[in-house]
Amino acid sequence: MPRNNSQVTAKATIAISDFTNDARVTKALDTLKHTFNPDKGGRPFIVSDVLDDAGHQYVNLVQKGGGVLGIALIGYTYVLEQMNIRFLRLAGTSAGAINTALVTVIDNKQDPKSEKVLDAVCKLNFFSFVDGHPATRWLIKKFITKDDFAGKAKRSLLWLLGTLALLITADVVLVGLSSHYTGVAVWAGLSFLLTGCCTLLIALGVSYVANLLKRLKNSGFGINPGDTFYDWIKQRLHENGVDTVQQLKDKAGACPKLTLRVENDAQYKALFGDVTFITSELVTQNKIQFPAMCNLFRTDINTMQPAGFIRASMSIPVFFESYMIKDIPATDPRIIAAWKDTFEISQPPETARFVDGGILSNFPLSIFYNNDIAVPRLPTFGIDLDDSKPEDKSQNPFNWSALGYFGRIFNTIRNYYDKDFLQKNKVYQLGVGKVDLSSDQFNWLNFFLSDKDKIDMFALGAEAACEFLTNFSWDDYKNQRRDLQQQLTTVKTPSHDNITH
Amino acid sequence: MTILLTDAWCWLCISMAIFLLTAFIMGRQSKYFYTMDVVPRQFSITDLQLPSCQKELVNLIKGIYTMPAANRQQTLRALRGQLWVDFLFMPAAYGSIFLVCIKVASKMNPAGTLLFNILAWLQLLCWLCDIIENIYLLQKIGPNVSESTKTVHRTYQFLEIIKWGFSLLAIVCGLSALLFFWVTGNFAISSLHYLLIIVGEIVIFMALQKLPAREPSPAT
Numbered sequence: 026m027p028r029n030n031s032q033v034t035a036k037a038t039i040a041i042s043d044f045t046n047d048a049r050v051t052k053a054l055d056t057l058k059h060t061f062n063p064d065k066g067g068r069p070f071i072v073s074d075v076l077d078d079a080g081h082q083y084v085n086l087v088q089k090g091g092g093v094l095g096i097a098l099i100g101y102t103y104v105l106e107q108m109n110i111r112f113l114r115l116a117g118t119s120a121g122a123i124n125t126a127l128v129t130v131i132d133n134k135q136d137p138k139s140e141k142v143l144d145a146v147c148k149l150n151f152f153s154f155v156d157g158h159p160a161t162r163w164l165i166k167k168f169i170t171k172d173d174f175a176g177k178a179k180r181s182l183l184w185l186l187g188t189l190a191l192l193i194t195a196d197v198v199l200v201g202l203s204s205h206y207t208g209v210a211v212w213a214g215l216s217f218l219l220t221g222c223c224t225l226l227i228a229l230g231v232s233y234v235a236n237l238l239k240r241l242k243n244s245g246f247g248i249n250p251g252d253t254f255y256d257w258i259k260q261r262l263h264e265n266g267v268d269t270v271q272q273l274k275d276k277a278g279a280c281p282k283l284t285l286r287v288e289n290d291a292q293y294k295a296l297f298g299d300v301t302f303i304t305s306e307l308v309t310q311n312k313i314q315f316p317a318m319c320n321l322f323r324t325d326i327n328t329m330q331p332a333g334f335i336r337a338s339m340s341i342p343v344f345f346e347s348y349m350i351k352d353i354p355a356t357d358p359r360i361i362a363a364w365k366d367t368f369e370i371s372q373p374p375e376t377a378r379f380v381d382g383g384i385l386s387n388f389p390l391s392i393f394y395n396n397d398i399a400v401p402r403l404p405t406f407g408i409d410l411d412d413s414k415p416e417d418k419s420q421n422p423f424n425w426s427a428l429g430y431f432g433r434i435f436n437t438i439r440n441y442y443d444k445d446f447l448q449k450n451k452v453y454q455l456g457v458g459k460v461d462l463s464s465d466q467f468n469w470l471n472f473f474l475s476d477k478d479k480i481d482m483f484a485l486g487a488e489a490a491c492e493f494l495t496n497f498s499w500d501d502y503k504n505q506r507r508d509l510q511q512q513l514t515t516v517k518t519p520s521h522d523n524i525t526h
Numbered sequence: 527m528t529i530l531l532t533d534a535w536c537w538l539c540i541s542m543a544i545f546l547l548t549a550f551i552m553g554r555q556s557k558y559f560y561t562m563d564v565v566p567r568q569f570s571i572t573d574l575q576l577p578s579c580q581k582e583l584v585n586l587i588k589g590i591y592t593m594p595a596a597n598r599q600q601t602l603r604a605l606r607g608q609l610w611v612d613f614l615f616m617p618a619a620y621g622s623i624f625l626v627c628i629k630v631a632s633k634m635n636p637a638g639t640l641l642f643n644i645l646a647w648l649q650l651l652c653w654l655c656d657i658i659e660n661i662y663l664l665q666k667i668g669p670n671v672s673e674s675t676k677t678v679h680r681t682y683q684f685l686e687i688i689k690w691g692f693s694l695l696a697i698v699c700g701l702s703a704l705l706f707f708w709v710t711g712n713f714a715i716s717s718l719h720y721l722l723i724i725v726g727e728i729v730i731f732m733a734l735q736k737l738p739a740r741e742p743s744p745a746t
Contacts, residue, residue, distance in 0.1 A: 156579075157578065158577055158578040159579075200710055204710075211635060214634075214638065214703065214706050215705065217702045217703065218699050218702050220702060221699055221701060222702075224698065225695070236572070243563070243567050252581070270704065320698070376565070394644075
């Protein structure tokens with residue numbers, strides 16, 4: 026059931042022009058236009074060999090996940106679009122999946138979309154996505170927005186327990202004194218009442234926390250149901266004519282007439298548009314690519330709601346409830362065959378449970394590796410969001426907190442899959458631009474972003490895109506990619522990793 | 527009122543017995559509360575009483591109707607049954623709190639008497655809130671349940687806060703005062719007999735809790 030729209034949309038206090046006319050953004054664009062203006066001594070702007078009739082250059086685009094930091098992705102894609110770059114194939118995880126979905130469904134492939142994505146973001150009340158129990162909403166808000174909230178909460182609890190201890194002592198002392206001084210009896214009675222009230226407060230607090238923990242368990246260990254986000258993204262897809270999986274595929278695949286700047290042996294083979302959202306499936310423990318793997322869950326893919334793919338991709342574990350696909354026709358031969366072909370699983374699950382794709386592949390560049398192409402016709406661009414703080418990068422292995430220690434373990438595991446691909450296929454690193462969001466100003470879970478924070482993130486994305494395009498060389502990329510392919514084809518026993526990617 | 531005050535302990539024993547008996551029945555009924563939340567999961571009456579938002583209450587009730595027929599019937603029968611038994615539970619529970627507060631008020635100084643008399647009579651308000659809550663839930667439970675307006679939901683939450691707030695405050699204050707009187711030796715010896723009866727009732731109640739209950743239908 027759709028949530029009241031007013032809860033999700035907020036009165037826009039900032040306009041699109043506040044982002045696009047920001048001095049840092051205009052400066053970045055001016056720099057690019059000057060750098061790539063051959064009439065003024067600049068070099069020609071070539072990033073791809075795939076063009077449309079209007080002269081747009083096409084690239085594949087991968088957007089990394091990063092919670093609310095995803096606004097920087099819009100700044101990055103805005104600059105790419107302003108430089109007449111368009112996106113043929115798109116992929117993203119989590120926040121990257123949200124931006125990927127919007128860029129896919131808005132207008133046509135040859136149209137710029139970032140301003141319309143910005144429009145949706147300007148009207149969005151981010152906190153509405155935190156749709157859990159009021160107490161947890163309050164706690165999350167305080168934890169994120171208040172400095173040292175955990176310390177203050179701990180001190181308040183100690184203060185309450187101290188008061189209780191003091192009152193119990195007063196009860197004993199005053200009862201003792203009341204046998205000698207009758208006037209003290211009133212104070213002793215009052216002290217008993219206060220002790221009772223203090224105990225009640227503590228008991229209520231404990232039972233409330235116990236209840237919240239029970240709810241957390243019942244809801245599949247997710248604090249927020251994520252229904253508000255689901256309704257919001259479903260509405261955005263619907264507004265752009267996407268209600269079914271087929272409509273999503275059609276929209277992602279619809280391309281204008283494409284031409285090649287230079288001859289290529291592959292010609293136009295497999296030169297098509299598509300979209301991929303990455304999510305992690307916990308029942309069978311696999312990485313799932315939607316919509317390509319829809320046939321694992323339904324015999325008729327149009328009975329699935331495409332908004333669910335993005336909801337599944339952004340299900341930050343614990344923060345959001347898992348996204349479920351239930352009633353999978355697990356005995357249907359087509360479903361069994363699909364699972365067997367894809368994962369060698371002969372007994373498909375009846376219910377699939379998804380969490381954020383970022384736990385397996387937050388930056389899924391590997392899905393655009395095409396082993397059949399000797400010389401690339403277009404590059405794969407990736408937008409990397411780097412929010413690691415100085416302490417995260419510290420190489421001192423001794424002064425970590427318990428949280429920091431477990432955080433390092435988790436990050437080592439979750440980043441390795443993507444890192445491994447980039448290490449073995451370094452050419453893809455040439456297409457990656459990094460947005461530096463390591464400032465303390467930004468927190469990937471801060472759903473209370475100020476307008477300034479949003480504009481700053483957008484500007485950082487724009488500046489990162491400017492820096493990336495200035496340094497990017499399509500010839501280098503193409504040559505290195507060709508060399509890599511030659512190495513692979515000449516080696517008699519190629520490494521397993523390069524083949525599988 | 528005079529009879530109540532004269533035989534307050536006696537009435538308290540009776541109301542506590544009814545309170546514990548109905549609590550036992552309701553506890554048994556709650557073992558059959560299941561809703562479909564992707565998978566069947568157990569819920570309690572407090573999930574219905576204190577939902578985080580309008581949608582949660584609706585989802586919970588709708589979840590009952592998406593259960594297999596046998597489980598759905600079992601849950602609906604138990605849930606409606608508990609809400610009806612609750613009408614018996616209420617006078618016993620709020621009556622017990624009322625009696626404790628009235629009894630304590632009679633032993634207090636003027637300010638204390640006023641405080642505990644107010645707490646005692648506020649139990650009527652709690653009872654009224656509980657009745658409204660039960661009627662609201664009984665009419666909500668149905669296959670075509672719709673989301674209440676924000677105002678209705680806020681009013682419902684307000685009733686819950688009044689009910690739980692005043693009853694818990696009265697219980698805590700009443701028990702604290704009784705403890706004070708017992709600690710200071712300011713009590714009638716005869717009241718100890720009633721205390722023993724109440725303790726006996728609680729022991730029986732706890733023993734009954736150990737009795738095995740009929741298992742819910744296998745599908746759940």
